[in-house]
Amino acid sequence: MIGWGFMWKSEDMQGFFPVRSECQADxxxxxxxxxxxxxxxxxxxxxxxxxxxxxxxxxVLRRIQRGGIHPSIKGEVWEFLLGGYDPDSTFDERTKLRNHRREQYYAWKEECQKMVPLVGSGKFVTMAIVAEDGQTLEESSVENQEWLVKTAVTDKRVLQWLLVLSQIGLDVIRTDRYLCFYESESNQARLWDVLAIYTWLNPDIGYVQGMNDICSPMIILLEDEADAFWCFERAMRRLRENFRTTATSMGVQTQLGMLSQVIKTVDPRLHQHLEDLDGGEYLFAIRMLMVLFRREFSFLDALYLWEVTRPHGRHFCCGQHLHLLFLSFELMMIIRMWFQMMWAMEYNPNNFSSYEKPENGTKQDPRLLKQYGKFERKYIQSGQNEQHHNTLAVFVVASVLETKNKRLLKEAKGLDDVVQILGGIAGNLDARKACKEALKIHEKFLRKV
Structure with a gap:
């Protein structure tokens, strides 16, 4: 873990997450x-x-929404923001729950370890350990793996899990590799373990590139691996639909559709212009809306309002538009900075009970409105009680488009121009102002619809 022992100085905030010397310039x-x-x-x-x-x-919410969270307590606060603990619980109740969750996690880890001994060993794989048909591999076909499947695998769930372990490993070695924290192979292995175990427990979603970027901050911020797993698990409850893909659709399509409706409502001229450019599906906004990928950027900025990431291209069937997914990395640094504030603004005090006892459901108590995040309150007050996790992300992207409204209308002659113009905001966008603008657009949208 990174130490928090020094004074909190705004000019030295990057020191909380040291960057490797050879990466400083980049x-x-x-x-x-x-x-x-x-x-x-x-x-x-x-x-x-x-x-x-x-x-x-x-x-707590009031302060987070005004100025973010000090790096030394992010992990503790995130556990509450993500619905991991009930704010009305006591210290003793949370200790019991934490211990129970740790026991559960390490039981799952032991289950996975029986299938793959490398789990929990401080090592991980980056090359195949079993053939796609479930047959064993020859030792000579894999380099430096230390372990291979010894007998043919016939169970489909087990085979599906074994096949993805090497992909997780490849993503792990690319995750936040500029941070000193990941110079340690054991820390990389902790990330691999959590992702591997989550994938085993969630075969319907499996593993999709980008989950590593969500999980990484939890591994860094929370010392106990089990606590990091449960924080990641809660985050994925909000984000997992973004990763659900089929041969013909992608999870983020719902948000893309909503973004289209928002711009059409609040700025019909811009929407029509994008339609004329064959951009009415808003595929150029995929990376922003995924709110998951946060590679090669200032780690602390990413955590400030959240780390957004993008899915690997192979998971989408967008044909000629695939090149639009790869927006400027610097632009993505700015966009992903919003998510932590989104957690605060979208906070619902019923999350804990709904996660722990989903079959019972929850009721919105109007007397508790002040315990809701600002964005969540507006939905409740407007009578809209449907699930809308990450809806704020849509309005944040809308605010980005609005900041470049004039240039998009005047200069964009094609989708490549749209991507280039949006990429030009890197380093020039004030995240706080953008979030405030998102709330204004949200209010305008609600009035018009």
Whole structure:
């Protein structure tokens, strides 16, 4: 784990997540600045708990939405923001729940270890350990793997899992590799273990490139691997539909459709222009809407408002439009900075109970409105109670399009021009202002519809 022992100085915030010396020139300096009296500090965080451990979530959300979270407590706060713990629980209740979850995780880990001994060994694979037909591989066909499947695999679920382990390994070695934290193979192996176990438990989704980018911050911020797993699992409950793909569709299509409707409603002229450019499907916004991929950027900035990532091209069937997915990496640094604030704005105090006891459902208590995030409150007050996780991301992307409205209308003669214009905002976009603009667009949209 990275130590938190030094003073909190805004000019040295990047020091919380040290960058390897050989990567310094290629990694942007962090843009995040602490805001005295606004950023949620360790002292303010601890002061938000009662003696027994009940958390004043209203107080916490207000501060996060104004100034973000101090790096030293991000992991602790995320566990609550993602619905991992009930703010109304006590310290003792959370300790019992945490211990139970750790026991459950390590039981699952032991189950996986029986199938693949490398799980939990501090090592991981980057090359195939079994043939696609389930047959064993010759030792000579795999380099430096230390372990191979010894007998043919006939169980389809097991085979599906074994086949993806090497892909997870390849993604692990590319994940945040500029950070000193991942110079350690054991830390990389922890990331591989969590992803492998999650994939085993969720065969309907499996593993899709980009999950590694969501999981990485949890591994870095939370010391116990089990705690990191459960934080990742809660994050994936919000994001998993973005990864659900078929031969003819992709999970993010719903959000693309909503983005199209939002722009058509709030800025019909821009929407028509994009339609004329054959961009009415808004495929150029996929990477922004995935809110998952956060490679090769300032890590702390990515965590400030969240790390967005993109899916690997092979998971999409978009034909000639595939090249539009690969937007400027610097642009994606700015976009992915929004998600942490989204967690705060979309926070619902019922998340914990709905996750723990989904069969019982939850009711929205109007007396608890102040415990909801700002964006979530607006939905409840407008009478819209349907699931809309990550809807704020749509309005954030809409705000990005609106900041470039004039240039898009005047200069964009094709979709490549759209991509280039959007890429030009890298380093020039104020994330806080963009989020405020997103809320304004949201209000405008609700009024018009």
């Amino acid at each position: 990694v942007p300096r962090t843009r995040f600045k602490s805001r005295v009296g606004k950023t949620l500090s360790r002292r303010r965080w601890h002061a938000a708990f009662t003696k027994d451990g009940h958390l004043d979530m209203e107080r």
